[in-house]
Structure formats: structure tokens, C-alpha cells
Amino acid sequence: MGTTEQPQRVTMTRAARRILEAAERLFYERGIHAVGVDLIAAEAGVTKKTLYDRFGSKERIVVEYLTGRDERWRAFLARYLDDHLDAAHATPEARVLAVFDASRAWSAEYGAKGCSMVNAHAEISDPAHPAFPVITGQKQWMLALFTRLAGDFAGDVAGTDADRLGRTLMLLHEGALVAHGLRVFPDPIAHARDQAEALLRTWHST
């Protein structure tokens, strides 16, 4: 083994990008198992040889799909907060509500079928699947985010109150994504935002 092996990294050529774009759209809209590699290659205008030269396996494309979407969401959120909050003077309340606003904007454009992580988890049963940590990692990251923001708001000593509030915000947000994807009622993320606002208003009296 003279050369350094790097079986992990994908060389992101132009064709690879088109493949990933097609896969992201198809996986999200139709589900992972319902989409074959032949269809992905065809939609990307690429031969299967190229697809396997770049990614090596379908499983790999799935992992890349989920990590890519997660990264784009986090970048979208960071930019949204930058654009809509005065970093120095924004209140803790405003920060929390801005997350819901960002999620609403994201979902309106890219989230017609709800959360891609939840949907992927429905299709992946094996916890040893390489996509599993991506899915759970995204949820843990969101929970940590809400908990941190809740800590800024609640300002208690032990942090248990921040945990409680963070988890409640997480549930409201997660429920809103599901309700959005399933069209349970109109604009559920806006409703979640309003209820988060009311929750923060009355929080210290619980």
C-alpha cells in the first residue's frame, strides 16, 4: 500500500455535482428506495460508469445527499440569522423566533415533503448504516441549538430549565415540519413560531 488510501472522499467534478443534484431532488421527492441509480444517472445526463467512478455505490450517494442537505440548511439558517438579527442587540426571544422564521422560509422553498432526515430515517432501519449518524447528528444539533438559545433566555444556574425549554421548542419545531409536509393545516411553522412566542412570554411563570 504505497499510496495513501482515501476511500471516503468524493472528487466533486462537474458531473458529480449534477449527479448529486439529481439524486437530492429525486430522493427527497420520491424516497430513497424508490429511486434507482439508472434513473439518477439519466436525470443527471450522465452514464452509470461516471456515477460509479465518482461515488462508488448508491449508499454513498445517499450519505452525500443527507450531509449536503444538512450543510445547506445550516448555512441557510446562519445567513438568515445574520440578515435578520442585529447580532449585538438582538434579544434572546428574537433569536429563538428567528430560527422558526428561517425554518419557515426554508420549508417554503425546499421542504414541501417535510424533513429529509425524518423521511430518510423511515427508510433506513439498520443503525449501522453510514447515513444514520448524519440523521441523528442533525437532530442533536438542532436540539443543542434550541437549548443554547433557551439558556440565553432562561438564564438559570443548573441549565435544567434551559434543557426543558430547549426540548419544548424542539418538539414544536419538529411537529411543525411534519404538519407542513403532510399539509395538516395551513402554515404550521408560522403557528409554531407564534406559540413559541407565547411560550417565552409566559415561561417564567411556570
Next chain:
Amino acid sequence: MGTTEQPQRVTMTRAARRILEAAERLFYERGIHAVGVDLIAAEAGVTKKTLYDRFGSKERIVVEYLTGRDERWRAFLARYLDDHLDAAHATPEARVLAVFDASRAWSAEYGAKGCSMVNAHAEISDPAHPAFPVITGQKQWMLALFTRLAGDFAGDVAGTDADRLGRTLMLLHEGALVAHGLRVFPDPIAHARDQAEALLRTWHST
């Protein structure tokens, strides 16, 4: 066409029941597209001929799986409320919280991977699929249930307040099911219950 056609109804023989039981378990644990009819037949200890004689198609088994699970959940809930509430004297608060308690008990036993409707929706893209109304119907039923209970609690004139509260309870509950399936944090349904309790306590001051 002398005989009355009834292509809808499935004759529920003993073999059909075993097929459905196997399908329910496999579909829920591994996903719908990941499970083939050969596997279902094998797990049920039945030949494929019998499977197709009873159900006619895999799609039909999927519909029967979802409707069956929905019916069982509603029966479970009704029985739970009967057993844990004094029908005549239970307060509106207690009724709402009992729904969360029932959901927690159900999920502990049958809901390790979250909501089967949400998971099925992740795999079914076509709104014309016969399973679609089953999925959306279950969510609408739950929303109507929460809204009705919220109406008993809020007791306003126009019902808009009941709608608001019902939707919030729906989001909390839906989020808890997702968090439970993804193991985002321990016992999210109990947390949702506690937060619903706090929400009802402070509701009239919003």
C-alpha cells in the same frame, strides 16, 4: 357481469391474517419499499399464490397495513380513555393529557420507529396512491380530536381559540412522536404531556 363485483373487500381468512401481521411488522420496521412480497409470504409461512389470492397486489397490502394500524390506534386510545377517565367527571384538562398518556403507552409498545403514517408518507410520493387518504385522514382525525378537546377546555364562542389550541397540541404531539422515533432525547412524549399541562395552565392568560 352477472355477479356483483366487489374488488375492494379482502376475505380475511387465517392465512390472510398471518400475511397482514407479517407485513405490518416488516413494513413498520424496515420500510415499505425495502420489503418484498416474497419476504412477507415467507415470514407468514404462506405461498405467494395465497398472498395474491387474498390481496391481489402489494399496494393493497400496504393500504390494509395502514388502515389496520390506524384502527388499532383509535381503538387503543378509546379503551385507554375509558379505563383512565371517569367519563362523567373528567375535566377537559385531564382529557387532553390522557391522550398524551395513551400515545406514550402505545409508542412504548408499538411505536419504536415513530409514526407509521409519517413514515409511509416519506415513501409514497403519488397523491393518487390509495394509501394517501388513509395517511392524511389519520392526521385530520387527530387534529379534529385535539381541536374538540381544546374547545371543551377553552369554551369560546367562535371556536378560533379552540382551533389555535388544538393545533398547538397537535404540533406538540406530532413532534413528540418524531423525537421518540429518532431518540432525540429520553421520553419526549412525557415531556410533551408536561408541556401541554403547562400550556393549558397558562392558556387563558395569552
Next chain:
DNA sequence: TCGAAAGTATACCGATCTGTATAGTGGAGA
């Protein structure tokens, strides 16, 4: 200029997919 990398085109592999065909068995009711 020349060689490596990235790409196309096409054909193929074995496995698995949903669904069907044929032939036969066992039991229960009229």
C-alpha cells in the same frame, strides 16, 4: 505535445422485484 483524468456509449452480470401459471391437497358444508 502528450499523458492522465473525466467523460460517453453500450453491453452485460446475478439478484431481486411484482405478478402469474399449473398442478395438486385437505377439509367442511349441502
Next chain:
DNA sequence: TCTCCACTATACAGATCGGTATACTTTCGA
């Protein structure tokens, strides 16, 4: 007793699955 009917057993059809092989072309930087 005879006739449905639910069932087993096995084989097969045609399509699609993920993945590979062979041969050729394009692009581009050292």
C-alpha cells in the same frame, strides 16, 4: 358423496435492481 374453497408447491415471466467490463473520446495542464 361431491363440490367448493382455502391452501401448498413449484416454476416461470418480464422488468428492474445495484454494480461491472470494455472500448473509445474529450479536455486540459505540465
